[in-house]
Amino acid sequence: MPELPEVETTRRGLEPLITDKKIVSIHIYKKKLRWEIPSHLTSTLKNQTIKAISRRAKYLLVQFEKGQLVMHLGMSGSIRVTPSSVPLRKHEHFEIKLDNLTSIRLHDPRRFGSVLWQNLNETICLLKNLGPEPLSYEFDNNSLHKASIGKSKNIKTFIMDSSVVVGVGNIYASESLFLAGISPNRKAGKTSKKRFIVLTKCIKNVLSDAINNGGTTLNDFYSVDSNPGYFSQLLCVYGRDGMPCVRCSVKIKRIIQNQRATYFCPKCQH
Numbered sequence: 001m002p003e004l005p006e007v008e009t010t011r012r013g014l015e016p017l018i019t020d021k022k023i024v025s026i027h028i029y030k031k032k033l034r035w036e037i038p039s040h041l042t043s044t045l046k047n048q049t050i051k052a053i054s055r056r057a058k059y060l061l062v063q064f065e066k067g068q069l070v071m072h073l074g075m076s077g078s079i080r081v082t083p084s085s086v087p088l089r090k091h092e093h094f095e096i097k098l099d100n101l102t103s104i105r106l107h108d109p110r111r112f113g114s115v116l117w118q119n120l121n122e123t124i125c126l127l128k129n130l131g132p133e134p135l136s137y138e139f140d141n142n143s144l145h146k147a148s149i150g151k152s153k154n155i156k157t158f159i160m161d162s163s164v165v166v167g168v169g170n171i172y173a174s175e176s177l178f179l180a181g182i183s184p185n186r187k188a189g190k191t192s193k194k195r196f197i198v199l200t201k202c203i204k205n206v207l208s209d210a211i212n213n214g215g216t217t218l219n220d221f222y223s224v225d226s227n228p229g230y231f232s233q234l235l236c237v238y239g240r241d242g243m244p245c246v247r248c249s250v251k252i253k254r255i256i257q258n259q260r261a262t263y264f265c266p267k268c269q270h
Helices: 004-018 143-148 155-159 170-180 193-212
Strands: 023-028 052-056 059-063 067-072 078-083 092-098 102-107 114-119 253-257 260-264
Touching: 004 052, 004 059, 004 078, 004 102, 004 193, 143 155, 143 193, 155 170, 155 193, 170 193, 170 260
Parallel strands: none
Antiparallel strands: 023 092, 052 059, 059 067, 067 114, 078 102, 092 102, 253 260
């Protein structure tokens, strides 16, 4: 599943290609994704100019004068910009044709992605109650400790909670905890502020490194230019069960937490 680094990589790739471009037409080829694509987009966005593209958590926000498109890549989605004359690929369900003869196309084989509309000065429910962005100043040395008070859930599940901090997906949670030397089994409410400060720094570092390396290619994520992400080559624990720890050579363990695979070093993390 594309996580925050993959979505940010997509945003950065799209930005110079679509900003200030005028929309010629909107085409909905498969209306039912995770939710139905609003049919009014074909008329609402015609002749509108793309003002900017931003990101909130794992959502891409394509901004217009009247509001913004809220797009999610789902389990295996991707977005590319291509000449409009290029034939559609299978599973390209949504297309925005631009005035420079290029198209923005959403490719989503599993159809768990979404294309929604948010009017100006309103917030759709998906964007409400989200925690701070992990690479923002809002996510500071107090954020995790303050949110952890009274929490009995394990710390990995805790940092993956989007109401605590957004964008720390399964891969990046395992990697951040390894760098911080914290066991994923440790209870959030029993973790000291000092250790949370270290973890905060590790989360920021892991996500920054992943973005700078184009994300992590696991299964079928590719960026706008169809290149894979290379952060997978830098993973210390994720997907390495039974392999030696890069620090101590003890074998990496794999457990299941909240129906998700967790990878950690039983010696380095406590």
